[in-house]
Amino acid sequence: MKIRDIDTLLVNSPGRKWTIVRVHTDEGLVGLGEATYSNKEEVVVAAVEHLKRELIGEDPARIEYLWHKIWNISSISGIWRMAGPVWMSAMAGIDIALWDIKGKVANLPLVDLLGGNYRHGMEVYTHFGGATPEESAAQAVAKVAEGYTALKGGVRSNSNYRFSPYDEDGRPRETAAQFAAVREAVGPDIRLLVDCHGRFTVAGCIRLARHLEPCDLYVLEDPVPPDDLSAYAKVRREVSMQIMGSERLNTKNQFRQLMEREGIDVAQPDLMYAGGITEVRKIAHIADTFHIPLSLHNTKGPVGIIAAAHLMASIPNAAPTEFVTGIPWRDEILTQPLKVEKSFVLLPDGPGLGIELDMEGVEKYRLAAGDPH
Numbered sequence: 570m571k572i573r574d575i576d577t578l579l580v581n582s583p584g585r586k587w588t589i590v591r592v593h594t595d596e597g598l599v600g601l602g603e604a605t606y607s608n609k610e611e612v613v614v615a616a617v618e619h620l621k622r623e624l625i626g627e628d629p630a631r632i633e634y635l636w637h638k639i640w641n642i643s644s645i646s647g648i649w650r651m652a653g654p655v656w657m658s659a660m661a662g663i664d665i666a667l668w669d670i671k672g673k674v675a676n677l678p679l680v681d682l683l684g685g686n687y688r689h690g691m692e693v694y695t696h697f698g699g700a701t702p703e704e705s706a707a708q709a710v711a712k713v714a715e716g717y718t719a720l721k722g723g724v725r726s727n728s729n730y731r732f733s734p735y736d737e738d739g740r741p742r743e744t745a746a747q748f749a750a751v752r753e754a755v756g757p758d759i760r761l762l763v764d765c766h767g768r769f770t771v772a773g774c775i776r777l778a779r780h781l782e783p784c785d786l787y788v789l790e791d792p793v794p795p796d797d798l799s800a801y802a803k804v805r806r807e808v809s810m811q812i813m814g815s816e817r818l819n820t821k822n823q824f825r826q827l828m829e830r831e832g833i834d835v836a837q838p839d840l841m842y843a844g845g846i847t848e849v850r851k852i853a854h855i856a857d858t859f860h861i862p863l864s865l866h867n868t869k870g871p872v873g874i875i876a877a878a879h880l881m882a883s884i885p886n887a888a889p890t891e892f893v894t895g896i897p898w899r900d901e902i903l904t905q906p907l908k909v910e911k912s913f914v915l916l917p918d919g920p921g922l923g924i925e926l927d928m929e930g931v932e933k934y935r936l937a938a939g940d941p942h
Contacts, residue, residue, distance in 0.1 A: 570674070571595045572629050575621040575663060577604070577614045578926075579936035580870060580902060586610040586936050587870030589926070590617060590662030592670060594629055600670035601922055603873035604662025605841055606654050610936075616659035624663065630674070632667045636660065636847045652819040654842040664845030665876045665922075672921030679876075679921055683850065683883035690913040691878035693867075693892035694719030694762060702750035709751045712894075713759060718912040719787065719889040720755070721762035722747065724777065734770045734794065741780035748784040760787035760889065767791035767817060771803045778808040788813040788835055788864075798823075801832025813837050816866030819844065821851045828859045835888050839866040840877050853884045862888035871903055875922050878914045901930035 573595045580587040588610050590602040606613050623645055627635055639660060641650060648656045672679045680686055695717050699705030709720050725740035725747065744763070751761060763786055765774060774792040781789070788811045793800040795817040805812045811834035818824055819842055827833055836856045843849050853863045867877050867890050874892070881887045892914065900906035904925045908915040917923025 570598070570629060572624050572627050575617060575624060575666075577617050577662070578931055579610055579614065580931060580934050581936040581940055582870060582896060582899075582934070585868060587872070588613050588658070588662065589870065589872055589931075590659075590666050592629060592663060592666035594670065598670055598673055600629070600666035600668070600673070601872050601924065601926065602662040602665030602667075602669065602845070603841060603869055603876065604658045605869045605873060606658040607868075609655055609658075612655050613658050613662075616655050617662060620656075620659055620663065629667050629670045632664065632671065632847060635667065636664055636844070640844075652823075652844075654817070654819055654839075657819045657844040657848075658841040661841045661843070661845035661848075664847050665840075665872070668846050668876075669921035676920045678916060678919065678923055679846075679879040680883050680916055683846075683880060686882055686916075687885055688882050688887065690915040691881040692719075692887065692889045692913050693717070693909070694721055694760065694889040694912070695892050695894050696720065697722050697751065699747070702747045705747045706750040706754035709759075710754050713755050716909075716911045718758075719760035719762065720751070721764055721790070721891070722751065723764050723766070734768055734773065737768060738773050739765065739769065739777040741777045744777065745780040745784065748781055748786065752784045757785065762786065762788050762790055762813070764790045765792045767794050767815060769793055771800050774804050775807045778804070778810065782809050786810050790837065791815050791817070795823075798827050798830055798832055801827060802830045805832060805834070811835055813864060816842065818842075821848055821855055824852045825855050828856065828861060834861065836861050836863050837866050838863070840873060840880070841869060842866075846876065846880055850880060850884075853880070853886060857884070857886045860886075862886045864888040865890040867891040868893050871899055871907055871924065872922070874907065874914060875917065875924050878916055879922065882916055898930075898934065901927065902934060903927055903930070 592600040697708040725743040813835035
């Protein structure tokens with residue numbers, strides 16, 4: 570079996586446009602992957618087109634070799650270890666599709682190729698918002714009623730989330746009031762997360778965290794920018810809640826260095842930005858040696874969600890992973906809907922990822938030229 574072609578489909582979802590990658594083989598099998606990178610969709614599509622030039626004609630079963638051919642060997646379409654979210658997202662889309670093909674050839678679910686089920690699915694958390702503490706509490710209560718056992722909210726902003734670390738402090742008292750109201754409304758057993766978006770100074774984030782500590786939060790996500798890994802440890806030493814990060818890192822080596830600096834309690838790679846199943850599985854194994862759980866940044870479409878679910882169901886060190894709700898037509902691009910029960914995304918039964926595209930639904934919601942982003 571050889572790779573015959575690689576193409577992409579852009580789906581016009583709210584915010585991020587889902588970037589679906591298809592790897593076609595000369596025997597008619599098609600593997601599905603996802604390469605969504607927020608607001609850089611066309612750039613990632615171009616990167617996939619660039620990378621595929623040296624993959625046409627290759628054996629799709631040689632996943633590790635092909636990953637490293639692009640990463641380290643290729644002189645034409647390779648990235649020469651110049652990791653970044655655009656290239657790594659393109660790599661991820663192809664990588665996930667190759668794993669899908671391997672499962673289809675073996676007639677086994679992807680989770681079985683990754684070592685089998687450690688758990689029955691992927692535990693997830695979802696989000697709450699609200700302009701006031703009362704609105705935030707009401708949204709949180711509604712999500713708990715739907716069956717979710719972990720919820721994330723953001724910090725208040727002085728600048729409509731266009732952060733400057735020198736001007737933005739997260740409005741600590743208002744943010745704390747929001748989380749205090751949510752905690753009182755949902756009780757002590759629901760895990761609450763706060764997202765700092767990686768945009769505070771060390772001192773500013775410590776001040777914010779001190780206001781939030783009485784709310785008994787599960788994690789403080791991405792407290793500081795990822796370009797200074799030592800900053801995470803400075804925050805972690807000064808606050809009592811767990812530190813989670815960082816969706817903005819792109820390789821296993823970056824995560825290893827962050828863990829060696831004792832900067833995080835929970836690792837948070839993005840399956841797309843960090844190069845797909847092949848690389849993120851290694852990040853999970855490295856994290857396991859530090860006794861650190863994994864919680865994926867998972868704000869993608871249904872192909873990426875299911876790929877994440879197979880990986881997270883196979884590893885011992887899984888923490889609740891992000892899951893976006895509120896897109897009622899998401900299942901229309903699949904032949905069978907996603908299954909979410911009691912805060913778990915359940916795995917499909919079929920081979921590979923276990924999902925297929927409904928092309929009528931894809932065409933209905935496909936991003937067309939001139940559509941606003």
